[in-house]
Amino acid sequence: EPEVTQTPSHQVTQMGQEVILRCVPISNHLYFYWYRQILGQKVEFLVSFYNNEISEKSEIFDDQFSVERPDGSNFTLKIRSTKLEDSAMYFCASNWRGQGNTGELFFGEGSRLTVL
Amino acid sequence: AQSVTQLGSHVSVSEGALVLLRCNYSSSVPPYLFWYVQYPNQGLQLLLKYTSAATLVKGINGFEAEFKKSETSFHLTKPSAHMSDAAEYFCAVSDKNTDKLIFGTGTRLQVFP
Numbered sequence: 517e518p519e520v521t522q523t524p525s526h527q528v529t530q531m532g533q534e535v536i537l538r539c540v541p542i543s544n545h546l547y548f549y550w551y552r553q554i555l556g557q558k559v560e561f562l563v564s565f566y567n568n569e570i571s572e573k574s575e576i577f578d579d580q581f582s583v584e585r586p587d588g589s590n591f592t593l594k595i596r597s598t599k600l601e602d603s604a605m606y607f608c609a610s611n612w613r614g615q616g617n618t619g620e621l622f623f624g625e626g627s628r629l630t631v632l
Numbered sequence: 633a634q635s636v637t638q639l640g641s642h643v644s645v646s647e648g649a650l651v652l653l654r655c656n657y658s659s660s661v662p663p664y665l666f667w668y669v670q671y672p673n674q675g676l677q678l679l680l681k682y683t684s685a686a687t688l689v690k691g692i693n694g695f696e697a698e699f700k701k702s703e704t705s706f707h708l709t710k711p712s713a714h715m716s717d718a719a720e721y722f723c724a725v726s727d728k729n730t731d732k733l734i735f736g737t738g739t740r741l742q743v744f745p
Binding site for chain 2: 549551557558559560561564572607609618619620621623624625626
């Protein structure tokens with residue numbers, strides 16, 4: 517069964533460093549998302565992406581964050597200068613929104629980011 | 633704006649007892665509703681979804697949920713809890729006009745022997 521894959525599963529970084537989290541969405545999906553979950557808290561929407569541009573972003577997604585689809589398969593989230601409060605689990609998701617779409621997002625297993 | 637409210641951040645039941653996790657939604661258009669489960673240190677797994685077909689939705693692991701428009705609710709139930717059901721459960725809402733899910737704050741289910 518097709519699935520969303522994320523790398524790395526866990527990354528530890530120093531405050532101020534740049535981090536890139538990578539995702540390979542399901543191959544025929546066209547809509548891509550990043551969500552964040554701080555330990556013990558709710559899952560929060562960060563950004564959605566379609567047709568090589570951001571379609572919506574939350575207040576959390578400030579200038580330190582960027583997303584990119586550098587090729588036909590990867591979807592990346594970059595944090596330019598990490599802060600302690602960026603420590604969280606980051607989930608990538610995808611959706612095709614074609615005929616028969618039910619609004620379901622398919623999530624990856626997550627990338628845990630620890631900022632020291 | 634859409635939102636979901638999950639009443640009870642923690643629910644504890646005995647093994648074999650009824651599980652009831654509450655979710656109320658707010659949406660200006662007909663919603664899609666979802667329940668996801670998250671086991672410790674794992675990702676989000678879809679339990680079930682409501683997409684405007686049958687109001688009683690059956691999911692995996694014996695869970696089901698009923699969409700009640702008059703109560704704006706989508707509560708999750710399971711007749712008999714199992715130890716393996718211990719996890720965090722998230723209710724989420726979206727609709728045809730948006731391309732994102734909005735999650736509730738989650739309910740941690742504990743199951744005691």
